[in-house]
Amino acid sequence: MATATTTHPAPRGTCPFAPPPAYRQAGPDEPVSKVALWDGTPCWLVTRHQEAREVLADPRFSADATRPGFPFLSAAARHLGGGKTSFIRMDDPEHGRLRRMLTGDFTIRKTAALRPAVQQVADELFEKMTTGRTGADLVADFALPLPSLVICLLLGVPYQDHEFFQRCSRTLLRRDSPIEEVVAAQDELTAYLDALTDHKRTHPDDGILSRLVARGELATEDIGAMGRLLLIAGHETTANMTALSVLALLRHPDQLAHLRAHPEATPAAVEELLRWLSIVQSGVTRVATEDAEIGGVLIRAGEGVICQINAANRDEQRYPDGDALDLTRDTRRHLAFGFGVHQCLGQPLARLELEIALDTLLRRLPGLRLAVPFEEIRFRHEMTVYGIESLPVAW
Amino acid sequence: MIVHVDADRCCGAGQCVLAAPEVFDQRDEDGTVVLLDASPPAALVREVADAVAACPGGAIRLEEGTPR
Ligand code: HEM
Ligand code: SF4
Numbered sequence: 001m002a003t004a005t006t007t008h009p010a011p012r013g014t015c016p017f018a019p020p021p022a023y024r025q026a027g028p029d030e031p032v033s034k035v036a037l038w039d040g041t042p043c044w045l046v047t048r049h050q051e052a053r054e055v056l057a058d059p060r061f062s063a064d065a066t067r068p069g070f071p072f073l074s075a076a077a078r079h080l081g082g083g084k085t086s087f088i089r090m091d092d093p094e095h096g097r098l099r100r101m102l103t104g105d106f107t108i109r110k111t112a113a114l115r116p117a118v119q120q121v122a123d124e125l126f127e128k129m130t131t132g133r134t135g136a137d138l139v140a141d142f143a144l145p146l147p148s149l150v151i152c153l154l155l156g157v158p159y160q161d162h163e164f165f166q167r168c169s170r171t172l173l174r175r176d177s178p179i180e181e182v183v184a185a186q187d188e189l190t191a192y193l194d195a196l197t198d199h200k201r202t203h204p205d206d207g208i209l210s211r212l213v214a215r216g217e218l219a220t221e222d223i224g225a226m227g228r229l230l231l232i233a234g235h236e237t238t239a240n241m242t243a244l245s246v247l248a249l250l251r252h253p254d255q256l257a258h259l260r261a262h263p264e265a266t267p268a269a270v271e272e273l274l275r276w277l278s279i280v281q282s283g284v285t286r287v288a289t290e291d292a293e294i295g296g297v298l299i300r301a302g303e304g305v306i307c308q309i310n311a312a313n314r315d316e317q318r319y320p321d322g323d324a325l326d327l328t329r330d331t332r333r334h335l336a337f338g339f340g341v342h343q344c345l346g347q348p349l350a351r352l353e354l355e356i357a358l359d360t361l362l363r364r365l366p367g368l369r370l371a372v373p374f375e376e377i378r379f380r381h382e383m384t385v386y387g388i389e390s391l392p393v394a395w
Numbered sequence: 396m397i398v399h400v401d402a403d404r405c406c407g408a409g410q411c412v413l414a415a416p417e418v419f420d421q422r423d424e425d426g427t428v429v430l431l432d433a434s435p436p437a438a439l440v441r442e443v444a445d446a447v448a449a450c451p452g453g454a455i456r457l458e459e460g461t462p463r
Contacts, residue, residue, distance in 0.1 A: 107407065
């Protein structure tokens with residue numbers, strides 16, 4: 001691989017919602033380009049929609065972080081070496097075997113049946129947030145607790161431990177966390193979920209952890225690793241999507257007005273917000289296990305690849321005027337949930353939570369507005385999953 | 396239009412059910428695809444084609460040469 005000119009991650013430009021300009025300068029004639037990772041390691045960057053789909057659907061690109069050449073996006077990630085990350089960092093057939101133990105819990109039908117329960121959680125948080133108040137931090141009071149409560153309910157994790165697991169997952173998702181802190185967070189969360197899993201052996205409930213125990217096929221540590229994956233993936237992502245979505249809508253009053261006037265358009269709006277925000281800002285990483293040609297470029301066995309979802313989701317060839325937030329556009333095949341066999345397991349749940357969150361907030365708070373100047377909002381540039389720390393609003 | 400599914404390649408993401416609920420369903424046990432209608436009416440061609448393109452596992456195939 002020749003020397004790279006761009007570093008990954010590259011800084012964002014003037015619009016905090018837009019992907020870093022450097023990822024997109026590659027442009028239409030260079031669908032696959034070279035970048036240098038934080039430690040100088042060269043890696044391929046895929047920024048176009050078509051090529052990103054090709055890589056993610058191609059079994060020659062492995063998600064197994066123990067393979068030589070797998071691209072690690074931070075010192076801590078390299079140190080952990082993909083250990084104990086469960087099936088998100090495995091290939092088929094083992095990935096499929098483990099994933100299928102959970103797919104029954106996240107079907108379209110199962111998830112739709114959760115609607116009343118999720119709405120109830122949202123209503124309770126809403127009441128608490130608004131009663132006797134004229135403003136709140138939308139992240140702490142609504143966007144973060146909603147998916148955290150729901151994933152706790154599904155897994156059978158006590159919500160009272162939320163400060164602990166939210167702190168651990170933040171440390172794990174920060175690119176710039178010191179290695180010792182990441183190792184400690186990983187160990188604490190592992191010990192916690194292993195202990196909880198063992199507890200379910202004698203105190204079964206109808207949560208996912210208990211049902212994995214009841215199958216009798218998996219060791220405690222394998223169930224613990226799955227639990228950790230679901231717990232982290234299940235709250236950080238939706239929390240940040242919710243907060244950023246509200247902020248994006250407040251900054252686009254015409255789109256907000258459209259959504260308020262057309263409540264039935266919420267599912268379509270959620271899809272466009274998923275595309276436009278593409279919060280997995282790290283991109284999705286793979287390593288080639290064989291030589292493979294992508295976008296006219298030969299990627300050699302053992303070379304790393306990053307599929308840059310946020311750039312690919314604004315690829316002009318797939319989404320004309322892709323930088324515009326347009327809640328009425330055709331968003332089909334956006335890559336916000338990835339593609340291929342690792343495509344997000346929790347996507348039906350994420351969609352349900354986002355729909356309910358936006359509906360609840362926008363319908364019941366017609367005067368919703370930012371309580372601080374936009375310039376004061378702090379964006380999470382250092383996190384694997386993009387978002388905002390807090391969102392002070394008033395109504 | 397003749398549709399084939401390969402449940403072994405299915406990763407249970409449910410994209411097909413969202414795209415063409417008249418044609419696809421998911422097994423309750425493991426979320427894998429169930430073909431409700433292997434020869435859906437031509438009127439559903441757009442929905443079925445969408446499901447083929449959206450399926451992340453490449454588990455759905457339209458039989459070559461079937462009149463669409
Ligand atoms: C808006 C919210 C969400 C976004 C944007 C999102 C995004 C993603 C992406 C891009 C991947 C693919 C990773 C890869 O290919 O390496 C993924 C995988 C995954 N997500 Fe999500 N996710 C969201 C919500 C959720 C929720 C709510 C859950 C849990 C219930 C969840 C659980 C998972 C799991 C378990 C995987 C690994 C799947 C596999 O490797 O087979 N996600 N997600
Ligand atoms: S879209 Fe494909 S992978 Fe997903 S459930 Fe349907 S057949 Fe299976």
